[in-house]
Amino acid sequence: MSLVKVLSTICVLSLFVESIFCCSRVPQAPHGRKTRGDNGYRIVIGDEPSGYEPGKIYNLFLLGSRTHGNIQQFTHFTLNAQAASTSTKETAVYRMASPKKVGRFQLFSDALSKFNEDCVNTVSEADDLPKTEVQVMWVAPAAGSGCVAIRAMVYEESKKWYADDDKLTKIICENTEKKAAACCACDEAKYSFVFEGIWSNETHPRDYPFAVWLTHFSDVIGVTHDTNFSFWGENHIATDGFRSLAEWGSVRALETELRAKGPRLRTLIKAAGLWYPNVNQNTSSQFRVDRDHHKLSLVSMFGPSPDWVVGVSGLNLCEADCTWKDKLDIDLYPWDSGTDNGITYMSPNSETQPRERMYRITTMYPEDPRQPFYNPNSDTMTPLAKLYIRREKVFSRNCDDNFLMTQVLDVSENTEEGEARCEWQKEISEKRILTSCRELDVALSNGIPTGVVTEFCGPPGSGKTQICLQLCVNVQLPSDLDGIDGEAVFIDTNSGYSPYRFQSIAKAQSSVCQNIYKKNNLTPPTPLVEKFMKGVRLYFVQDYVQLLAVIFHLPNVLTENPRIRLIVVDSFSFLFRQMKYEEGDFIRTRLLCETITNLQKLADQFGCAVVLTNELTTRINSSDDTNAFLVPSLGDSHIHQVGQLITLAREQVGSDIFCANIDKTLHSPEIVVKFRITENGIQTQCETTEFTQWTPCSVTCGKGIRMRSREYKNAKLAAESQCNRQLVNKEMCVADVPECENQVDEPEENLVQGAANVDDAGEGIGVCKTTKWSEWSPCSATCGIGISMRTRTFIEHAGRKKCPHVTIVQKEKCMKPECSFEQMEIPDELCPVTSWSEWSPCSKTCGNGVRIRTRLLLADSSMLETCKTRLDLNQQEPCANRPTCFFDPQEARDICAQTQDAGPCRGAYNRFSYDRQRKTCVPFVYGGCRGNQNNFLTSQECRDLCVHNQAETSTNQPEIPLLKRGNASSDVVDCVVTEWTDWSPCSVPCGAGTTEKTRRIVTEARNGGVACPRRLSKRKRCFQQC
Template identity: 30%
Template sequence: MLVGKAIAAILLTLCFGCFGKRPDCDRRPLKNSNALKSPGNNGFQVIVKPYPLNGSLDEVTGYIPGEKYTIVIQGWKTRFTIQTFRGFTLAALSSNDENEPAGLFQLKEDGDIRWSVDCWHAVTHSSMFPKANVSVIWQAPPHDEGCVTFKAAVLEYPNIWYMDDDELTKKLCIRGIASLIYYNTHKAGYDSPKNLDATEECCSCDEAKYEVIFDGLWSRQTHPRDYPSLEHLTHFSDIIGASHSRRYIMWAYGGYASDGMKELAEWGSTQAYEQEIREQVGVLIQFAQICIRGAYLQASEVRTIIKARGLWYPNVQGITRAMFRVDRYHHLVSLASMLGPSPDWVVGLSSFNLCLKNCSWIDEKTFYLYPFDAGVDSGITYMSPNNPSIPREPIKAITTKSPADPRSPFYNADSDTLPPFAKLTFRKDKVYPSECKDSSEYLLASRASTGETETSEDLENKGKKECTVLNWAPWSLCSATCGKGIRMRTRGYKNPVKAHIMGCSRQMNEKQFCNALLSVCHGSENFNDQCAASPWAQWTECSAKCGQGMRSRVRNYLNPMAIKQCSIQLTENENCTGSAGLECNVVEDPHCQATQWSEWSPCSRSCDEGIRLRTRLLYRPENQESCKHLELLQKESCNLLSCDTFMRTHAAEICSELMERGQCEGTFPRYYFDSGTKTCRRFTYTGCKGNRNNFLVRSKTYAYSLVTEVVHEDNDLNALRDTTTTRDNGTPKDCVVSGWSDWSECTQTCGRGMKERVRTILSPARNGGQPCPVELVEKARCRLRPCSVVCRIGSWSSWSACSASCGTGVQIRQRVAKNPHKQPECPAQQTEKRMCIESNC
């Protein structure tokens, strides 16, 4: 975000420098050289691939509006050599007007690619190191703007470069008629996608199982205007939905929210909605119940109740998924999730038909989701206080023009474009061949043996009695004392060890929005329209030309009368250094002009002392060496709530969170507390995202799990004391410890491993009583069957000679795999490559 602001400042300055005229574009990949362009492309090419890559080798042949793609520039490669290059420039241009850019490149903050200072919409290299390929993310235009032409220039050696010829130009057009139909359903605004065939019958006799994947996109970067100031409250609630027949409508634009939808839209609660879905009883053609073997059963209009975990901060941009089944009668799917915090805003899909006219099932379908107003609350902003709509209003899409209120975070009088909030993908998992049946048979098939409609959890854990769960614990207290907060509840497996072995995936905790006893925090702008304020203005110039000075920024109440009753901060001041430096000895160099300082980053730690950063960029990065005297990075310390206080306050919530590996590709050993088995377990953290149940050392995990026990018992956070011994001047009491738990499963599946068991402190020692034992964990070796040997690996050979006699080349070395069991592959790496440079040119 910081870099994005700096880039925006650069582009703005460049545009102002042109006095309204669009700057000329110089896409040559080299500067300060008179070398002429070489003809042809010498093997270099532009390739368009899917995003994310996921190992795919397929090229993209057409684009879908708004989708992201990976644009790759690479040279030829053989078994022993890879063609490298030093620099490049890449632009995406409209085929209708090659002076106009098409789509948008998205750059990583610390990548090898930057924006070009000589062509405002092109990207270029940030270093001259040799590279075998480069890739950049490109988002297609949100509308059908015709074909897009990618044009690249490549600098192979300091004075040898190619541009636009042959495969350095790539043309990409909108993909097929199906994509146009898909896109036309979005044209009239930001409705969730509607299916024009929802009223048609399905002719497929086969049944199908689908996976639905919900991918959160909403963030401060995608929707910066008035983003919720209480970021820890941002979330998509638990997802509720159903695969159903044409006789049932879960929600629809222009309709009115049911009581279940009202609970979801206002609080993120799915219980009432789930009960409504369960009660959808079908009415047969004969308007009678069906008699089978002497028993009367009610038939359901719903095949599967779809339930998926919500995405809560800091994992709002995560992924959640669920499974469901469809058949000839139940061929539509609907779902919804609250966007929070908000008055009553929801994202979702209504009555989408998965059945095709050729009597088969859709393989895969992706939609982008935009919010709609459920019509049960009249709030305008994310943080509006409760303002019930009585009577309820029709469900309607939220757009840049509706509501037509400048206070809306989506209002934009000059644009119709609103970035999507989530992506929804339906992916066919399996088809079950079947003969065609009468509608009454499908109705009965939708009921399980218990007479209950199956849920997505039942489908995912079908046939696993080890996945049986206990009842939900009571809801916790609301986390806020005024305004709105979070409450949660948990449950566990009846047999946690067996559930872990079987890979059960039932939801173990639920979170909901909650209203504190004081619905409005006095004097606060949060959930208080009376104290709402405008966004902060830009920082003023530093008050000093040299040495230490001050700069400030202001904002105003939206309601001028609020100054009498509100006390929020309207002015911010901070220290700054003049452009001539602290010692007043810096002469401003026009080649070293820099952007304004970015906003301060969040503190590097959520508790105790950390650091925060801010940065600025040179307008001309190529002058970085001569401008190294200019400060581009500033650091300062930040001190928040102590970690001990923070962890004790939130221990119950943290220790009940499910293990999250994260979404990157690192391998970091960490520990988490398993609330089901009451044990500390090791897992591999991937390096980003995840949640707070993530500890570097085992002892920390147990320490906070003990606090969790106390919190659950007393529910009094202020009464927490040291769990080893406490003094209250009463009778001495010895520490009470639980018995040992069952042994955990072995850490290995074959050969030698370790197992462990734990005990917990039930009651700490008081007033000098017998202290608690230090050993709360006991370990033992476990021996299993010998591991089968898949393959044995020989030693590495010597490195080969460099593949190039001059310049950059490649060396390789190999080792031989001996595979006694004749497995199809040996997983160990058998070939290694490294770069080599020969200077005898």
């Protein structure tokens, strides 16, 4: 009899589960029999993918045929998903499955559909009005889920309804093909990205690093690359450079490895890291992609951690329709690099030998309760960071493969260490001469090309000759400094060549190159200044006849001296403008064009660059005397013969800032570049000094931080140009003593011992004992579904490391009234923003306080004021973790019995705590985080809760029902503060730091007394000799 009951129970449960997960697609009664076929109705998945990508969101349409005479309409429908055994309808077997296996639906706010109240993961009509189509979103299931059948029922009337047949069932399987799809986009695209840190004690409270001052995201480094290139990701083995990034946050070695792959890369990307207290801010940079280099990979270490990183690998930005993706928002999750065995944030160093393959860290892998993301009850994880990618511009290109072969490695970053003068990557297929203006070199695809005639045009004093002299030096840079080790011919037509100016430029360039040799432990060649001076052949000509004679003689010179790679004519226009009027413009134009043709032949035959300078003159429109504009003094008839045309001018009259307007280039779009001209040559607006030496590790034992810094050479120019280069580098370091004596790891590693520190109810005891749970926080949402949470802390700090099995944070879903249309925020295309941050902790631990949340503007900073009027970037709401500040006597005794605890942070906040031995309240300096409740803002608060309570208890007076944490006196008391302390030691052992002096409040003002001063600390800069 019992067996029959068990079997019947199983049958009932199976029917119940079947009804929940696999609702029948049959309309509500009354209805007739189902009509066979689909009657032209069909399920369509947006973009018609051949297979689904796990986790990707697809648009799903249920619509009728568009070929009928009148539009098909239906009133009811049902849409759900089942697991399918195969991809073929004829052989597929369908079965019920949870949303984890078949994906889940999401609804648009069009009021046409709703979730079925009786079935899980099923969508039905919201009303019985006629409709021609419905649209929902479907989130594809996780990898390894197999095939999914999306099936539908369409109801027109009681005798006409259709379900499951033909195109009312759509089977889609996971896309397992790993084909290297070629990008068909001919144009080139420029993107910007914003990397935003989310990782915090609020979003990831489990075992959050107690050394909060070490929390950071390292510098972001990445590349845009071809289809078959990859430097990190699933199943990769970390290189030495990647290990240096993953363990210490140092990008230098990885950058060297990436530069060695130059032909396979388009842009080398770097962006400054996010260090405490700015971990939850953002950093940004730019990059370019083209048809051959259409994938993006970038990575950043988050720490302190053994070897954990976040990033993207092989992100394809090319669309199937030969365009470029407009924007992407990507959540970033943790990865283990496989180089260190550590399992917690602060694990001591333990090298993995041999190195393991990289893998994604999840809530269940590695399956170790010590890892901070471990959660056997859920497979969802909060991202640590977010990446916002936005397309900025598309540059029209033709589909010429030869063009793509000429592309060189861009460097796009705000952390670049070296200047453009000597440190650029070698180009792939053609030699180029650097201008020493980094931005100009970028715009010209790495400098002035050989084999091309380039013209610099501008008024007197615009820097034309200076650039020519700089090129005569740079063409001679040795090959081991990425130069072409050439020589130059300088033809001077108007006595513009100055040997003193050339010598000054040569000395400055020699100094830069000597520093590079020294930094890379290389032996410099013969004295560079002497080499630069001897490497230029000068010709002085007085009329165009002599100029033509020199050009006629140059083939012999170039044949005898094959190292000559640059020919400069300064000024090319000066002599031709002196031609007599009677010789006529026609003859001058013809002679001019033939001369340029001969120079181009020299460039082609000998592979050298030809640089000409030209003056500007004013042209007045004959029909309107007021319409005057500047044009090249030789007219524009020869412009088509010039490969590159660059117009130079001062930014303003009398300004020391010059502008180079690139009017015509081989590959780049029109662009304006700013620079300065000094006695030492060209100086870019964002030029910096060399980095200082690394500071010593910030700690004497364990893990710490070291840093180095640099400055803009011209701070005013950098500010005007809004330069954004990284001036401070930070990275993790290990002190001479790798582990501190008080960091004993045996109890942490002994999980059996840790598990014993709980009682029968699973609550912590001993070192694992915790405080009471806080009150549940208010719901995080004002409408719809949100999250409420409560927290508790370990009484002893060692519990954070030794008791990972004890939960100190609990979250649960909470429901607010359904969001109305007015409450839904419609995305503003003019002012795109990030998602809201988590709500901050309540500003008060008891009584009424406030909590805030923020989001970031993704638009240009110039839109900030406009966008502030269109949407909120900050929100604030009231909160109360504990409704009142009254404590019962036992709570008061527990609080006052706690030992004084300043916490691990390094702030300086004057507080008071109760000393049980001295039976009085004593001042102490609080660090700003953690600690315990024996922490009072004023001495009076401490006495009210602890001293009075102890006195009443000792005299056996009747117990007061509740004690208030606060001031109960009614006397007027003025504020009392101490004298200023002496200045503290400098905050750094060498270099620039800060020193501070403080004073503290002895007695708070009460009942209308004189208020306390707001400033309790003073800080000033200090400098220590290194």
